[in-house]
Amino acid sequence: MKFSTKLAIKNIKGHSARSSALIILAGLLSASVFGGSLIVKSLRNGLHSYEQRLGADIIVASEEAIDSGKYESILLQGVPGYFYMDDSVIEVIEGIDGVESVTPQFFLASASSGCCDTLVQIVGFDPDSDFAIRPWISESYDGNINDGDVIVGCNINIPDSNRYKFYNVDCNVVAKLEKTGTGLDSAVYANMNTIKQMMESSSQIGFGYFEDVEPEHAVSSVLVNVKDGYSVTDVQRNINLGIQGVRAVSSKDMVSNIAGGLGAISNIIGVLVVIIWLLSFTILTVAFGMIVNERVKELAVLRISGASKKMLSRILIIESIILSLIGGLAGNALTALIFFPFSDSLKLSLNLPVLIPDFSYVIVIFATSILTSIVICAITSTVSGYRITGKDTGLIFRDGA
Amino acid sequence: MKLVADKVGYKYYRKNKKVLFELKETVLKPEEGKLTEIVGHSGSGKSTLLNICAGLLTPDTGHLLVGDKDLYSLSDEERSRFRNAHIGIIPQGQSVLKHLTVTENILLPISMYREDTPTNLLNELIENLGLKKLENEKAGGLSGGEMRRVAIARALIGKPEIILADEPTGDLDADNRKLVLTALKNIAGEGKTVLMVTHDREAEEYADKILKMDGGILI
Structure with missing residues (x-):
């Protein structure tokens, strides 16, 4: 030295x-x-x-869900929550000029009581019409999401048994998703049939999530893609003007906020x-x-x-x-x-x-x-x-x- | 090795650019094998002349010849290496690195450019200067006299041909003063050029030649 x-x-x-x-x-x-x-x-x-995970041009949910910030809390922070509207809105939205495709999503918060293994946000989607969640899931899992299957966000630990119980519905964990940095990392994903099973079971054991809407006709949000050549703002405005009690927000606005x-x-x-x-x-x-x-x-x-x-x-x-x-x-x-x-x-x-x-x-x-x-x-x-x-x-x- | 200060002069300036002190053009030729002493009051220019002789203060005029080298015509790197090899300096006051041990302080000039440690000379200096018990102590804990002895050992460890000492007995008690002056006298006896500046009158009895400095002029 x-x-x-x-x-x-x-x-x-x-x-x-x-x-x-x-x-x-x-x-x-x-x-x-x-x-x-x-x-x-x-x-x-x-x-x-977050921008990638939104995966749609417009998000439609009940006015209360959007205005109270519940929707954003689920997406950003993974705070378990629920809000519903009647699924008749899907048909109305599909009929609006400029709408190319729609897909419903269903949010259910698991309970901390014995009927559920863990307190998480459960997101239900329709694999047939989905264009938002499936592309993301396919990065980690390319198999079918059958009834009773769930995919978990990266913040959720998978038990040795590979199974989770939500509202007494026994679910099989088939994959774990890549980290997104959003609240979606703390959510569990299932198809609509599995979610409906959970909904029915939750009603049977006394959870009153569906006071204003029939459980079999409930959806939490509807994701909308706009046809090429149409203005997202115009379609968003038409949804807001055409359907009472719901709020359409463009992904761009959510991201720009x-x-x-x-x-x-x-x-x-x-x-x-x-x-x-x-x-x-x-x-x-x-x-x-x-x-x-x-x-x-x-x-x-x-x-x-x-x-x-x-x-x-x-x-x-x-x-x-x-x-x-x-x-x-x-x-x-x-x-x-x-x-x-x-x-x-x-x-x-x-x-x-x-x-x-x-x-x-x-x-x-x-x-x-x-x-x-x-x-x-x-x-x-x-x-x-x-x-x-x-x-x-x-x-x-x-x-x- | 011959040391010749040839018409060296230096001016100190006040902030208003007026001359504060001037070392007038001075010629100094201390002899080899002799202890030359420059005496004079504080502020007479002794230390300025010594610093010029040490290659530490560039004169405004004149030349400093050491052996066949004009010291101030060398680059800083060359002059520093030359100083390291040929000139041993004992500065005023406490001049040790307090966080190093006594031995590390003494070996400073050797550690800079050389690989081998002159163990025999080191032990001899430590012994002769009464530093044996202190060799592994941190220098920060030494007394003023002990620090001065460390500075002398450091000046001698590289076997320089020229030794320059600035007030080497300042603040020392009688025993330490005698020890230091005897050491310098002995070094001169070995054929080296020893130049000491002091206002210590007792030191005069050890000198072979005494020069007086007053108001920037060597008398």
Whole structure:
């Protein structure tokens, strides 16, 4: 090991309080870049995934479901819920000019009592007409979804028995879906027959989900695709005007609401990261400046012993690289330890879809943020060091820094 | 190795660019094998002249010749290596790296550019300068006198031909003062060029040649 590196390591070990303070600053700098990038990327991924999972041009549900935010809560946060309207709306919607295809969905919240194994959102869909859920499911499962089969979202654990019971209906888990970062990760999917079985069973054991609608004619939402050449807005308006008690919302509006929230949060995070950077940069410059001043005599001793200005700069830079590397690794590791286990809490607190980027992306921003921290520290220490090395050592002994 | 300061001069300036102090063009030729002492009041220019001789302060005028080299015509890298190989410097005050051990401090000049440790010389210096019990101690815990002895050992470990000492007895008690001055006298006795600046009158009895400095002029 070269003298400069050996001495830099001894200097770091020999001044533990000073080194710790610099490690914390460098860690803060690196962690702010890493954490900020991770959050923003996860939110963007979540939005993209959410956009894909909506899978329809227009979503129609009861006014109450849309206005109260229940529908969005199920999609975004996986909060179990239910709302129904009469399935006669399907036929009316099909008859509206510009509608190409429609498919119903059925939401049922499982119960926490003995008739259900776990409390989840159950989503029923019609495999014959579905164009929204099936393409997503086919990424994980290409078999048939028979009566009694369920597919579970990635947040739901599959029991050893491979079976779940909902309202005393015994279901066979046939697949687990890929993560979406949305509330759909906490849902269970079944075909309409299975759902109807659960509905009947729930009524029999006393759950009053269907007070305003006949269970056999109940649907929760209807997804609509619009024919090419027709305006989604026009079709949406026609549905709203033509059918009482329902609300049609375009997917674009739902996504843009979230995109607006995401944009605001991204901006806040961006501003915070810039503030942390400026603060850290200023503090690091002042800190390195103070440290170099404090070390004037030490550096002068090295000069009289034969160290060149280049060697002194090298020692200061190696020290700053080691400190910022340790700080960056520690700061990023701590950020990862906080972020990954609590990304679901972030989703709940922000009410936005959160989908963690893939491992290679995480590694890239992990390394980039550390590198950035190292470069900043190296620059600030070089600038501070130059004030000393740019001066005759004789003057340092006479004047100090 | 011959050291010749040939008409070296240096000016210190105030912030308003007016001259604060001037070392007038000075010629200095300390002899090899002799302990040359420059005496004078504080602020007379002794340390400025010594720093120029050490290659640590670029003179405004003149040349510094060490052996066949004009020291200030060399690049910083070359001058630093030259200083490391040929000039041992004992600066004013405490000049140790406090977080290193006594031995590590003494070996600093060797560790910079050389691979082999001169174990015999190291042990000899540690023994002769009374540092045996302290060799593995951190230098931060030493007394002023002990630190000064470490600085002397560090200046000598590379076997330099020229030794420059700036107030080597300052703040030392009588025993340590005697020990340091004797060491410098012995080094000169080995044929080395030893230049010491001081305002310690007791040091004069150890000197082979005494020069006086006053108001930036060597008398």
